[in-house]
Amino acid sequence: MTQIRPHGTECLVETTLATEHGLFRMLGFADPHGDEHVALVLGDVGPRSGPPPLVRVHSECLTGDALGSRRCDCGEQLEAAFREIGHERRGIIVYLRGHEGRGIGLLAKLRAYALQDQGFDTVDANLELGYPADARGYEAAADILAELGVRRIRLLSSNPDKVVQLTRLGVQVVARHGLAVPDRPENTFYLTTKRLRMGHDSAPPWEDVWHSLTSARIPENVVAAADRDLVERYGPLVAAGRELTIAQLAQSVDGFIATRTGDADYVSGPADRTHLHRLRALVDAVVVGASTVIADDPRLTVRAVTGASPVRVVLDPRGRVRPDARVLEDGLVPTLWMLGPQATAPDAVKPHVEIVRLPTGRAGFAPSTVLGELRARGLGRVLVEGGGRLVSAFLSAGVLDRLWLTTAPVFIGDGIPGIRFSGPDRLADALRAPGRRYVMGEDLCCEFDLAAARAFSRSADRGADDLRGPLPAGQHRTP
Ligand SMILES: Nc1nc2c(ncn2[C@@H]2O[C@H](COP(=O)(O)OP(=O)(O)OP(=O)(O)O)[C@@H](O)[C@H]2O)c(=O)[nH]1
Numbered sequence: 001m002t003q004i005r006p007h008g009t010e011c012l013v014e015t016t017l018a019t020e021h022g023l024f025r026m027l028g029f030a031d032p033h034g035d036e037h038v039a040l041v042l043g044d045v046g047p048r049s050g051p052p053p054l055v056r057v058h059s060e061c062l063t064g065d066a067l068g069s070r071r072c073d074c075g076e077q078l079e080a081a082f083r084e085i086g087h088e089r090r091g092i093i094v095y096l097r098g099h100e101g102r103g104i105g106l107l108a109k110l111r112a113y114a115l116q117d118q119g120f121d122t123v124d125a126n127l128e129l130g131y132p133a134d135a136r137g138y139e140a141a142a143d144i145l146a147e148l149g150v151r152r153i154r155l156l157s158s159n160p161d162k163v164v165q166l167t168r169l170g171v172q173v174v175a176r177h178g179l180a181v182p183d184r185p186e187n188t189f190y191l192t193t194k195r196l197r198m199g200h201d202s203a204p205p206w207e208d209v210w211h212s213l214t215s216a217r218i219p220e221n222v223v224a225a226a227d228r229d230l231v232e233r234y235g236p237l238v239a240a241g242r243e244l245t246i247a248q249l250a251q252s253v254d255g256f257i258a259t260r261t262g263d264a265d266y267v268s269g270p271a272d273r274t275h276l277h278r279l280r281a282l283v284d285a286v287v288v289g290a291s292t293v294i295a296d297d298p299r300l301t302v303r304a305v306t307g308a309s310p311v312r313v314v315l316d317p318r319g320r321v322r323p324d325a326r327v328l329e330d331g332l333v334p335t336l337w338m339l340g341p342q343a344t345a346p347d348a349v350k351p352h353v354e355i356v357r358l359p360t361g362r363a364g365f366a367p368s369t370v371l372g373e374l375r376a377r378g379l380g381r382v383l384v385e386g387g388g389r390l391v392s393a394f395l396s397a398g399v400l401d402r403l404w405l406t407t408a409p410v411f412i413g414d415g416i417p418g419i420r421f422s423g424p425d426r427l428a429d430a431l432r433a434p435g436r437r438y439v440m441g442e443d444l445c446c447e448f449d450l451a452a453a454r455a456f457s458r459s460a461d462r463g464a465d466d467l468r469g470p471l472p473a474g475q476h477r478t479p
């Protein structure tokens, strides 16, 4: 077997580095040319702990890595490498100093930039200055990997020459994964030159994964970790097709959505808000109760992410919402104002608002009546967004396919309740559903696949009409 031959790079210090992507071991190295390097190691990268680790051998680029330059893609590639390694919770970033400007140094790179400003490409600029197009050596990287006991790697790079160089030095590159970062208008010429003249991979068919999901398409072969998260989290909603009823609610650990005065600013954090806006962007209609409109005066539009805002639906059986509520006033998105037969309505409403009369029962509109009305209008994908009573009513009526319940680490003590319904006597009969858990900043979000739970209890009951789960006394579900 090939050996990594030593080239005199020594490990002189070890410490840790806490990053957004995890707590890394950080080792400092010095090579015989006087250059200092670091290796960031996440998890156990030894051969017995799993497949060959993901390794990014990153060439220092002050302008791209630290200063946010758009002349190159280095900073975004480094960030993408961190994400990939963070996602696997295992891997190595070898950060090579002395590689600045493809090995010609910082000031020489800036001179090369000055020539590029005059029309030279990145290769000719180096040559014009009397340097090779690429002057980098990878001996230090090989030494560092040897020191870490890593012989076989999965390399994160778009540059096939790095595989050649590392292989020559005894590192076995079992796979190479390009780092999917988008071309920018400012670096298209530079990246195109690298592809045409330096053998770099051609641009990946860049796909805006979120845009695909909002266009009802589930992207395949997604590379970047953040994109994979999007597909895993929201793909099932896209796959559900034309009819889907979901709900989202954020409550305190003790189960309240607001204080007793109705103050709800804010229970959950920004990650949960983004998640809520993603759900809005994936449905045809968003439904809220009158109390929520009165207490929060929400806009219910998609703002935190790109995507079309759904039709807004206000359930107001007793006509309590004032016509100056934002959703009835702002003209932003078509809005259905659902009123009970006796509720008074103003003589005129804004053109974006349509009044819909629905029959009411003791507890307001029946969820199935609301959904039937929406489906008849072609609004088959519905998000029930609050408040607690409305989401609870849809939950206990057994019409929700999925529920995201975010719990924020705050105690409200008393206040406006979140999920509440009359439950069963025996815990064995309590509503349980398979699902997933997400840490969203400070908050914990539980996703419940209620459709799967219903299907399971149907098959378990072998034909019995009754579905397990909470039902208000005296009510029956239609199968
Ligand atoms: N001389 C010179 N160096 C540059 C220029 N633009 C970026 N660099 C340097 O190029 C190095 C990164 O090399 P790249 O060709 O971008 O990428 P790579 O490391 O070969 O391949 P990847 O693994 O895919 O990133 C960094 O050290 C940058 O400072 C340039 O126009 N001229």
Ligand SMILES: [Zn+2]
Binding pocket: 061, 063, 064, 065, 072, 073, 074, 075
């Ligand atoms: Zn760069």
